Amino acid sequence: MKIVDVEAIWLRVPALDQPCEWGEDALIVRIYTDSGLLGIGETDSSPAVVKALIETPASHETCQGLRDILVGENPLEIDRLWKKMYRHCEYMGRRGVAIHAISALDIALWDIAGQHYGVPVHTLLGGKYRERIAAYGTFIPRPDEAGNRERVRGLLAQGLRSIKLGGAGFGEDLPRDKALLQLVREEIGDDVQLQIDLVGRWRNYSHALVQCDALRQFNLNWIEEPLPSDDTRGLAYLAERSGLRVSGGEGLATRHEFRHFLEASRPAIIQPDITRCGGISEMRYIYELAQLHGAQLVPHGFSTGILLAATVHFLAASEFGELIEYSQSDSPLFRGLVSNLLALEDGHVRVPDSPGLGVILDEAMIERYRVRT
Ligand SMILES: [Mg+2]
Structure with missing residues (x-):
């Protein structure tokens, strides 16, 4: 079997000159083979940049387009092809967006x-440990109390027993943050997990410690990206002294960045995104690193049903892959691109x-939202 073509498809719901929200664009790939089999993947990154990385003609040995690197190869030789892609697009980025495209x-x-x-992919990965995976749902706070209560009730109505909130300025105003967490705890009671996402918003370690002390009463399951991921010293102090579980890593790629993150920041939980960290192959190494460092792996995931399926297969085959993020996006790219969405x-x-x-794509939706450049 040989790869005969690689297609990068840029999807976008709003027009190019209109604002685009989280989940409203996507970059999916299809790998075609001479046997008729077709593979589907995606990355949650900048679609136009990823498309260029795949389609660009070669400049020289370490600056080649990913499509050219793969065409003619046997698609079953996944590990060798991963390393070939990594090596031959080295100058475009051994981290960041080149790894997103490889993912x-x-x-x-x-x-x-x-x-x-x-x-199923989980069998290739060594076998499934579970038949179903518990999910958590994320909500972005609304400006009004009634709106927030409605959102939280909507999450509970889905059967979720784990909830995260973040965004919309959460983390910038302590009295407002406390009022919001009070409201959420009132709605969900004491038994539902509650975690918060600061998106790196807190200023520094000492500022973050004051916030943690003030929010401790809400029994938080984890605090996500309390500081920017490069502030390794601040994160390590916080992990050691806040008494709360610090998480992060959704923007990191490859085992190399995660090794550094685990060693320098000492998070309790790492959150690689399978469509950015290097794909299913690299996620396996990152999972083992987490185990070696006593950390839990709870993946980031907020894009289409392709990302969801890849994450489910990976977690099913991971001994402690017990919690998955389930997107709450209303975007048609989440709700309908994969017609048999999990x-x-x-x-x-x-x-x-x-x-x-096991994903089936809705071809009409691809035609409708495809960006042609
Ligand atoms: Mg996050």
Whole structure:
């Protein structure tokens, strides 16, 4: 079997000159083979930049487009192809967006392999530990109390027993933050997990420690990115002295960045995004690193049903892959791009057993939202 073509598809709901919200654009890939098998992947990154990285013609040995690197190769040789891509696009970035592009292609290669062998990806990864995975839902605070109560009740109605809030200025005004957390705790009671996402908003370690002390009463499950990820010393102090579980890493890529993050920042939880960290292949190394450092891996995931399926297969085959983020986006790219989207059932996602990733794309939706440049 040989790869005959690689297609990078840029999808966007708003027009190019209109504002775009989280979840309203996407970059998906399709890898075509001479056997007729087709692999699907995606990366939650800058679609135009990723598309260019895939399509660009070669400049020289360490500056090659990813499509050219893959065409003619056997798609089943995933590890060798990952390293070939990493090496031959080295000058475009050994981290960041080049790894995002590799992540999408790696996921598509696993999809092909699963279909070829007639087994789900989680079987190729060593076998599933569970039939379903508990999910948590994220909500972005609204300006009004009634709106916030409605959002929280909507999450509980989905059966979720774990909730995260962040964004919309959360973390910038302590009295307002406390009032919001008080409201959420009133709605969810003491038994539902509650975590907060600061998106690196707190100023420095000592400022963050004051905030943590003030919010401790709300029994927080974790505090996500309280400081920017480069503030390793501040994060390590916070991990040691706040008494709260610090999480982060959704913007990091490769085992190398996660090793540094685990060693220098000492988070309790790391949150790689499978479509950015290097794909399914690299996520396996990152999971083992987390184990070696006594950290839990709870992936970031807020894009289409392709990302969701890849994350589900990975977590199903991970011994402690017990919690998944389930997007609350109303974007058609989440709700409808994958026509057999893995649904929430009583706050859990069922692990699929169809070959490969098992995703079916809605071709009409691709035609409707495809950006043609
Ligand atoms: Mg986050």
